Amino acid sequence: MIKSIGPKKLKTSVFISGNGSNLKSLIRFSKTKGSPINIIFVISNNKKAKGLFFSKKKNIETKTYSFKKSNIAEIRILKDLRKRRVNLICLAGFMKILSKNFIKRFKGKIINIHPSLLPKYKGLNTHERVIYNKEKYSGCTVHLVNSKLDSGKIIMQKKVKLRKNENSKKLAKRILKEEHILYPKAIRKLVSNL
Ligand code: GAR
Secondary structure, three states: OOOOOOOOOEEEEEEEOOOOHHHHHHHHHHOOOOOOEEEEEEEEOOOOOHHHHHHHHOOOEEEEOOOOOHHHHHHHHHHHHHHOOOOEEEEOOOOOOOOHHHHHHOOOOEEEEEOOOOOOOOOOOHHHHHHHOOOOEEEEEEEEOOOOOOOOOEEEEEEEEOOOOOOHHHHHHHHHHHHHHHHHHHHHHHHHOO
């Protein structure tokens, strides 16, 4: 579990692969009064990830790691996280699966946001599958990361009602908006429960 932080903010690293809209919302959150996190390091497996440019603009250190050999990438990342004394990792649209060993090293300190009401619709193409199955509701979940994909303890969820004839793109957009609200709330909850 995350150790008591007292008045100190959690040194946070955000892992991204693409757009980084959740990263943006977390950066915004980190700058609000009384926020429990300080984002000091943004990591990506993709040097073209839009979120990297945004982070640089906000003077946050960024680094890209090649995942051709994921075990080597993880060793490098672990070393860099330790050096910076990172004590919270937020996965935000990070599309690589971290190894058991990596997760063990940061046990209880890695959280993820997923665009479904877990435990339903783990993995990819969630919105397409939700629509195909004619679900009435979908949503998003923030959870602790364990060694099984999208399976750790749920911290918070937000339910979203599907609209008539809604396509996956529109649903994804509506859920993403909710993600931007849910992720900061879930971090507050996690930290207040320490
Ligand atoms: C978000 O919808 C996030 O929940 C999802 O990727 C999107 C990233 O958007 N994550 C996963 O599917 C992880 N399994 P963003 O880059 O704009 O934050």
